Amino acid sequence: MLSTTNGAPQRTALITGGSGGIGLELAKVIARNGFDVALVARKRDTLEAAAGQLEGKFQIKAHVFAADLRRQDAPQAIFDFLRNENIPIEILVNNAGFGLGGEFSETDLDRELEMIQVNIAALTQLTKLFLPAMIKRKSGKILNVASTAAFQPGPLMSVYYASKAYVLSFSEALAEELRDSGVTVTALCPGPTKTDFASTAHVGQSRLFTLFGVADAASVAEFGFQAMMQGRRVAIPGARNKLVAASHRFFPRGLVTKVARMAQESR
Numbered sequence: 001m002l003s004t005t006n007g008a009p010q011r012t013a014l015i016t017g018g019s020g021g022i023g024l025e026l027a028k029v030i031a032r033n034g035f036d037v038a039l040v041a042r043k044r045d046t047l048e049a050a051a052g053q054l055e056g057k058f059q060i061k062a063h064v065f066a067a068d069l070r071r072q073d074a075p076q077a078i079f080d081f082l083r084n085e086n087i088p089i090e091i092l093v094n095n096a097g098f099g100l101g102g103e104f105s106e107t108d109l110d111r112e113l114e115m116i117q118v119n120i121a122a123l124t125q126l127t128k129l130f131l132p133a134m135i136k137r138k139s140g141k142i143l144n145v146a147s148t149a150a151f152q153p154g155p156l157m158s159v160y161y162a163s164k165a166y167v168l169s170f171s172e173a174l175a176e177e178l179r180d181s182g183v184t185v186t187a188l189c190p191g192p193t194k195t196d197f198a199s200t201a202h203v204g205q206s207r208l209f210t211l212f213g214v215a216d217a218a219s220v221a222e223f224g225f226q227a228m229m230q231g232r233r234v235a236i237p238g239a240r241n242k243l244v245a246a247s248h249r250f251f252p253r254g255l256v257t258k259v260a261r262m263a264q265e266s267r
């Protein structure tokens with residue numbers, strides 16, 4: 001592991017989608033807690049602005065790497081960049097992701113395949129690449145950003161909900177494989193949160209985003225960071241979201257699916 005000038009270990013967190021929304025707030029709380037950060041997103045100017053903001057506010061180094069996780073070669077390029085720069089990763093935050101609303105029979109397949117690439121494949125590949133060094137060091141943390149969407153099927157946003165079910169299932173299984181290894185895996189499952197997500201997914205008018213309040217990204221990130229540091233396997237911020245996540249235990253899956261559909265419909 002690298003050392004800082006005062007001899008303390010230089011610890012770096014890689015955060016995908018770290019230039020905005022929940023990812024940027026995670027980068028802030030991680031930086032505030034003394035970690036260097038490496039931010040990944042597509043737009044270099046937004047990345048550099050975020051890095052400047054973090055370096056200005058906290059005594060840390062913020063690296064940036066512009067990459068489009070819709071591309072299959074992006075995870076390897078990120079890994080190679082950090083290895084060439086000799087930046088070991090202590091915390092991997094797989095946060096980048098997006099959704100798409102609409103009836104599956106009418107939505108754009110290319111966009112959905114890109115979603116599967118970003119939400120599922122890139123997250124899996126990045127974990128595969130960065131995990132071996134963590135296991136070797138017997139130290140590391142992985143925070144995968146899932147969603148309350150992970151807990152039930154989501155009519156009118158079917159591929160997105162299914163992608164987050166993958167993230168939750170994969171994270172919990174991996175956490176169990178890694179028990180006693182010194183490496184922890186946490187699935188953060190936010191409910192509706194104030195970011196660009198809803199407009200990107202065309203679900204801003206859904207009951208989910210309009211009927212009840214939406215959380216602010218900073219409090220979701222703070223909650224996720226604490227859960228990750230404690231090594232918790234599943235982290236659901238907010239009482240209402242905890243209820244949503246537990247509903248499948250008390251009600252038939254068909255009913256839960258109907259309620260999810262109502263939540264996805266516009267008011």
Ligand SMILES: NC(=O)c1ccc[n+]([C@@H]2O[C@H](COP(=O)([O-])OP(=O)(O)OC[C@H]3O[C@@H](n4cnc5c(N)ncnc54)[C@H](OP(=O)(O)O)[C@@H]3O)[C@@H](O)[C@H]2O)c1
Binds near residue numbers: 067
């Ligand atoms: N907001 C919610 O209501 C909510 C609820 C539950 C879960 N989540 C999950 O939280 C995570 C973060 O979402 P958010 O709400 O913060 O969304 P956001 O505000 O849209 O931020 C997305 C971030 O990911 C980056 N990004 C998007 N596509 C990318 C790509 N192809 N390659 C690399 N970077 C990419 C964006 O930067 P560029 O555009 O520059 O690439 C940005 O930094 C997602 O996994 C989402 O599914 C969100």
